[in-house]
Each structure stands twice: as C-alpha cells, then as structure tokens.
C-alpha cells in the first residue's frame with residue numbers, strides 16, 4: 001500500500017488523471033505497473049493495453065484490468081497504435097528506461113499524455129523527436145509516489161479495497177521471512193514475482 005499500490009494507482013488517478021472511456025497503454029507490468037492498470041480500470045478507462053516481456057506478467061495484467069496484452073519488443077508501438085485505432089490517450093512507462101519512455105511517446109495519439117512512473121538512473125538521458133511534441137500537443141508528465149499526499153490518498157485506497165474495487169491480495173506472490181530475502185530478491189530481479197511480502 002505504501003509504495004507500489006500508492007504509486008501505480010495514484011499515477012493513473014491523480015497524476016495523469018485518466019478519464020472515463022479513454023484508452024491507456026502501460027509498459028512494464030510489475031508491482032507498480034499492475035497498479036497503474038488497476039488505477040486506469042478504477043478511473044473507467046475503456047481500453048487498457050498491457051506491454052511486458054514476461055508472459056506471466058501479461059496474464060496478471062488481465063486479472064488487474066488490462067483489456068489487451070502486447071509482448072514487449074520492436075513491434076509493440078505498432079501493435080498498440082493498431083489496437084487503439086491510431087494511438088492511446090495515455091501511455092505509462094513503468095520500468096525507468098529511456099528506450100521504453102520513447103516507446104510510450106510514440107504510442108500516444110494527438111493530444112495524448114505520456115507519464116513517466118518508472119525510476120530512471122539519475123544520469124539517464126533521451127533523444128526525442130520534438131516536432132511531434134508540438135504538432136501533436138503531447139503532454140509529458142512525471143508522477144512520483146502517486147501524486148497525492150499520503151494522508152489523503154491512503155484512506156481512499158483502503159476504502160477502494162474494502163469495496164472490492166482494489167486488488168491487493170492478488171498482488172502477493174509469496175510471503176517470506178527475513179531469511180528468505182536473498183532468494184526473494186533474485187526472483188524479483190528475474191521477473192518471476194508480483195510482490196514478495198516479508199513477514200516479521
């Protein structure tokens with residue numbers, strides 16, 4: 001609740017302010033990306049396209065609200081543009097890489113919003129074809145920790161969970177002790193888990 005859920009759901013609801021009936025692409029469907037997906041679902045998005053390189057993550061994405069899934073790779077931009085009829089209203093980057101941020105930029109339609117949620121290295125840079133930014137009136141935003149004060153947003157999330165609209169139990173892949181933390185971390189890096197919960 002205090003990190004992945006808050007960050008992902010908040011990026012959709014408070015940061016990008018996803019509108020009902022809109023189309024959304026989410027690149028990177030880990031613990032944070034799955035929460036962007038369910039944030040977009042809660043906001044009433046009509047189309048949510050999930051992009052990831054791990055098939056299990058794409059399966060999970062459907063459970064959290066994705067209407068379509070696209071394997072990561074060179075064809076992802078074309079696939080998202082085709083599925084959305086020319087580009088999505090909102091594209092979220094949830095990995096932290098310049099290359100996938102550029103993909104998000106090319107996935108949005110005219111007037112669309114690109115949101116950076118993934119945390120890049122401090123020295124990360126990117127080349128951007130900027131004419132499109134102006135002609136297509138694209139908005140680029142960053143979203144940090146859900147773009148809302150914790151005191152306001154955490155109780156809202158708790159209510160959404162209580163009402164059955166926010167999936168939390170489904171995020172937990174494993175419950176481990178502190179002695180299992182190295183193995184848990186290795187599984188996280190391998191992309192095998194949604195979230196490991198450490199039980200003290």
Ligand SMILES: NC(=O)c1ccc[n+]([C@@H]2O[C@H](COP(=O)([O-])OP(=O)(O)OC[C@H]3O[C@@H](n4cnc5c(N)ncnc54)[C@H](O)[C@@H]3O)[C@@H](O)[C@H]2O)c1
Nearest residue numbers: 007028029030031032052053072095096117118119144145
């Ligand atoms: N903005 C914030 O306030 C904030 C807060 C917390 C975390 N983060 C950042 O969000 C990012 C995601 O965190 P997480 O916990 O979900 O990570 P994670 O490791 O659980 O998930 C990353 C996902 O991206 C996928 N992926 C990796 N490379 C890919 C590629 N080239 N194309 C498509 N998919 C790819 C992986 O398969 C995985 O499913 C991290 O950079 C993290 O630091 C940001």
